[in-house]
Amino acid sequence: MGILGICDSSKNAFMEESQKQTSQRINNNPNNNQNLQNTQYNINNQGQINTNVAEVTNGQKIDKLNQIQENEQKNMEQKLNDIQNELNQKQNEIKSLKAVNEKLKLDLEEKTIPITVGLDNIGATCYMNATLQCLSNVPELTDFFLQKFPSQMTNNKIMTTEYYKVIKELWNRDNNKKSYAPNSFKEVLSKENELFAGVAANDSKDLINFLLEQFHKELNVSKINNNMNNIISKNDQSNEAKMLSIFLSYMQEAYNSQISALFYGVQENITKCLNCNRLKYNFQIFSILEFPLEQVNKYCFNNGLRMNFNGVGNPDINLYECFQYYNHYESMVGENQIHCDTCNRLTNANYGTLLYSMPNYLIINLNRGKGATYKCNLIFPEILNLLNYVNFKDGNIVFQLHSVICHIGPSSMGGHFVAYCKHNLDNKWYKYNDSIVTLCENKKEYLNGLPYILFYQAINIEK
Numbered sequence: 006m007g008i009l010g011i012c013d014s015s016k017n018a019f020m021e022e023s024q025k026q027t028s029q030r031i032n033n034n035p036n037n038n039q040n041l042q043n044t045q046y047n048i049n050n051q052g053q054i055n056t057n058v059a060e061v062t063n064g065q066k067i068d069k070l071n072q073i074q075e076n077e078q079k080n081m082e083q084k085l086n087d088i089q090n091e092l093n094q095k096q097n098e099i100k101s102l103k104a105v106n107e108k109l110k111l112d113l114e115e116k117t118i119p120i121t122v123g124l125d126n127i128g129a130t131c132y133m134n135a136t137l138q139c140l141s142n143v144p145e146l147t148d149f150f151l152q153k154f155p156s157q158m159t160n161n162k163i164m165t166t167e168y169y170k171v172i173k174e175l176w177n178r179d180n181n182k183k184s185y186a187p188n189s190f191k192e193v194l195s196k197e198n199e200l201f202a203g204v205a206a207n208d209s210k211d212l213i214n215f216l217l218e219q220f221h222k223e224l225n226v227s228k229i230n231n232n233m234n235n236i237i238s239k240n241d242q243s244n245e246a247k248m249l250s251i252f253l254s255y256m257q258e259a260y261n262s263q264i265s266a267l268f269y270g271v272q273e274n275i276t277k278c279l280n281c282n283r284l285k286y287n288f289q290i291f292s293i294l295e296f297p298l299e300q301v302n303k304y305c306f307n308n309g310l311r312m313n314f315n316g317v318g319n320p321d322i323n324l325y326e327c328f329q330y331y332n333h334y335e336s337m338v339g340e341n342q343i344h345c346d347t348c349n350r351l352t353n354a355n356y357g358t359l360l361y362s363m364p365n366y367l368i369i370n371l372n373r374g375k376g377a378t379y380k381c382n383l384i385f386p387e388i389l390n391l392l393n394y395v396n397f398k399d400g401n402i403v404f405q406l407h408s409v410i411c412h413i414g415p416s417s418m419g420g421h422f423v424a425y426c427k428h429n430l431d432n433k434w435y436k437y438n439d440s441i442v443t444l445c446e447n448k449k450e451y452l453n454g455l456p457y458i459l460f461y462q463a464i465n466i467e468k
Contacts, residue, residue, distance in 0.1 A: 119428045122175045123184035123440035127191060128204035131439055135424035136209045137168075137187065138437040139408040139460055140216070141175050142426040143366060149263045151176060162223040164216065167193045184440035209410050209422055209458055210293070210370045217292045221264035229259040237287065242346075245286040249273075249361075252288040260290070268292045270364040273396065275334075278345040280352040288361065296327035297372045299379045304330045319381035324459075327369075328394040332359055362397040367404055367461040385452075389461055404461035412457040425451040 124134035141147055150165075150172045158166055167190045174185040195202040198215055236255060242248055252271070260269065274287045302319055305311045305326055334357035337343050342351040367389075373379040389404040407427055414420010424437040425445055434445040445451070 119430045119433070119435070120176050120178060121428070121435055121437075121442040122177075122182055123437060123442045124171075124175075125184050125186040126439040127186055127188055129206045130187075130191060131422045132207050132209045133187070133191065133194070133201075133212060134439050135410045135422040135437065136212045136216070137171060137190075138175075138424040138426055139410060139458075140168075140213075141172055142408055142428065143267065143460075143462075144429040145267055145365075146263060147172055147176060157224075163193060164197055164219045165223045168216070168220070183442075206420075209412075210295075210372075213368065213458070214293060217264055217268055221260075221262045221269075224262040224264060225260065227259050227261040229255075242285045242287065243283060245284075248286045249288060256290065264292075265290075267365050268368065270367070271361040271397075273359045273361045275357045275359065276337075276343055277355045278343070278348060278352050279354055281345060281347045283345065283347045285346070292364070293368045293370050294331065295370045295372050296331065297374070298322055298327075298381055298383070299374055301327050301330045302381065304333065319379070321382040321384055324369075324383065324385040324389065325394075327371075328360075328391065332394060333357065360391070360395045363391065363395055363401040363404075363463065365401065365463045366407070367401075367459075367463070369459040369461070371457055371459070373457075380455075383456055385456065385459060388464075401463035403464045405464050406459065407462040408460035409451040409456050410458040411451060411455050413455065422457070 124130075124137060126134065150169050154165065154169050158169070171185070171187050171190050174180065174182070191201075197219065200211060200215075201207055236251060237248070240247060240251060256271070269290050269292055271288055272291050274289065276285045276287075277283070278285075299319075301322055302311065305320075305322075310326065311320055334355045337354045337356050343354040343356065344350065345352045345354070371383055373381075385406070387406040389406070390402065391404070392398070392402050395402060409425045411423050411425065412420055413423065425434055426437060427434050434448070434451070436443050436445045436450065
């Protein structure tokens with residue numbers, strides 16, 4: 006055996022001996038055993054502690070997670086409640102809006118239902134009733150009286166106050182009246198103008214002329230008292246442009262009422278002296294155009310527009326022929342001579358009237374002569390184009406038929422007046438026969454009737 010083998014054996018023997026001695030010492034020392042047991046207990050106890058800590062930690066995490074989940078659930082439930090409350094509020098608001106919309110719809114439908122109140126005949130007052138119905142169906146005029154006039158009412162506004170009373174009755178939705186008796190209006194009218202006193206029949210044209218003039222006087226806010234004739238006499242009447250400028254300036258200052266704004270137009274009068282050939286220009290206001298139908302027919306015949314007057318009755322007249330007649334020049338000779346300022350004497354002259362500018366509401370009287378004895382048919386369009394008959398092309402040119410007063414009977418001072426008016430709420434035509442108001446479904450009632458007065462409303466056309 007080599008040296009290495011001896012060493013290994015010695016080493017192993019030495020180790021074994023050492024272990025025996027160590028074990029012997031441990032076994033012989035009771036404290037060592039106790040220490041060993043304590044150490045083992047500590048090891049085991051520490052493991053148990055670690056296990057308990059882990060269990061506690063996991064439990065806390067679970068409790069915390071449960072708490073978080075519970076809080077989130079509560080938050081979610083609160084949000085759902087808030088959303089539901091908001092939804093309920095919105096639904097209530099929608100219900101309220103629907104209720105409001107329904108009311109507005111009903112109110113709107115009610116407001117679009119035409120108010121058609123008749124006027125009782127209180128003694129040969131059909132001429133007055135027809136006139137009042139045509140005027141009351143002018144929306145701008147009625148709106149003015151219902152909305153603005155009450156604040157302007159004074160003791161000196163006699164006729165306008167009485168007219169306001171009539172308008173209130175005709176346009177009151179709450180009174181549920183089929184008709185209204187204008188006794189107060191008739192009484193005051195008779196006092197203000199004896200022409201309309203008593204129970205005698207009268208003419209719608211005369212009443213319209215008087216009412217428009219009287220309404221303008223009472224409503225005119227301008228207080229200028231300058232006489233236009235004095236102004237004209239101080240200026241050169243042969244200068245057309247200067248005379249027009251003077252007149253328009255005067256009109257703007259002196260005429261400021263709802264009547265002048267709606268019903269007043271301007272016409273130009275031209276006179277030519279046949280002795281010195283001097284032209285004289287003058288301008289004046291008109292509220293009604295009057296067309297004498299018999300003279301219109303004669304004018305058309307004399308100028309080759311009519312073949313003859315033979316046959317049954319008088320030839321039909323077209324309304325445009327009336328405007329052509331109105332604008333023609335007429336010879337003023339003999340008893341009709343005109344005084345010339347230049348010649349300083351009466352001379353033969355040519356006299357003509359031209360329409361310079363048209364009002365917003367054009368009123369036309371179809372004069373059938375004394376007693377309305379001249380019978381002929383009048384052809385008048387629903388759309389009236391006056392481009393060829395008006396000098397001021399930038400003003401009102403095109404008009405739409407708005408109301409018609411027809412006359413039935415032997416004369417304008419007798420018989421019966423009936424009004425046909427286009428209602429501004431539904432654009433339908435209604436027949437106003439005193440206290441009875443009916444829907445006019447057949448336009449032939451007023452187109453082929455015996456029209457006496459026409460109301461045309463200007464149509465605004467972009468220029």
